[in-house]
Amino acid sequence: MRKPVGSSKDMIDAERIVFNLIHSKQNMGIWVADIKRETTLPESMIKKSIKNLQTRGEIKEVVNIKNKSRKHYMAASFEPADEVTGGNWYSEGKLDKEYIYELRQACLRYISRSSVASRNGISEFIIKGGCFPGATTAEVDQILENLVLDDEIIEEKSTGYGDYENFPVGRVCYRCKSKGEVGAMASIPCGVCPRINLCSPDDFISPKNCELYQKWLNF
Known part of the structure; x- marks a missing residue:
């Protein structure tokens, strides 16, 4: 220096x-x-x-x-x-729309391929993958937020079952939205449950004894 x-x-x-x-x-x-x-x-x-x-x-x-x-x-x-x-959003003082588009597509491909993906998993794929040198976790978070707002992916909290069995209960996850599918908060009761952080598969509060969750499964 x-x-x-x-x-x-x-x-x-x-x-x-x-x-x-x-x-x-x-x-x-x-x-x-x-x-x-x-x-x-x-x-x-x-x-x-x-x-x-x-x-x-x-x-x-x-x-x-x-x-x-x-x-x-x-x-x-x-x-x-x-x-x-x-930051990476700009190149020579101009918004780098191509970079943003490619980063969005990479996130979408990873989520689609994974069925369900966590924030950490997506960030690790983007940052360590080598295709986006200099990308940051904050940038990936912004992309995910925009994809949710654009209605291209759904943000949900893990239930610990099915596609979510590899994620702790309550962990924020993302999945691609299918045609005709309603939003995340309406698609699963766990997403708006005030006791989600106390819920686990083998605890007193769990999807096994949750009346709302059972009704949703039988819908």
């Missing part, structure tokens, strides 16, 4: 001030107007310093997804934070 002071012997005082300020912001960078506000340097000197620092590769201009029109600078030794670039 480049040191904030003395990184270039021929750096004039103004350039050193500007560089140290930019460097102090680390991977968040700084808007040029804030450089003017946080220093007492004349605007012309700031502009010249920035130009010289860029020419020498000391700093770089980055796109801040929240304010694309603003000149935003960062020390060359840092990579922009996701808050600045938008």
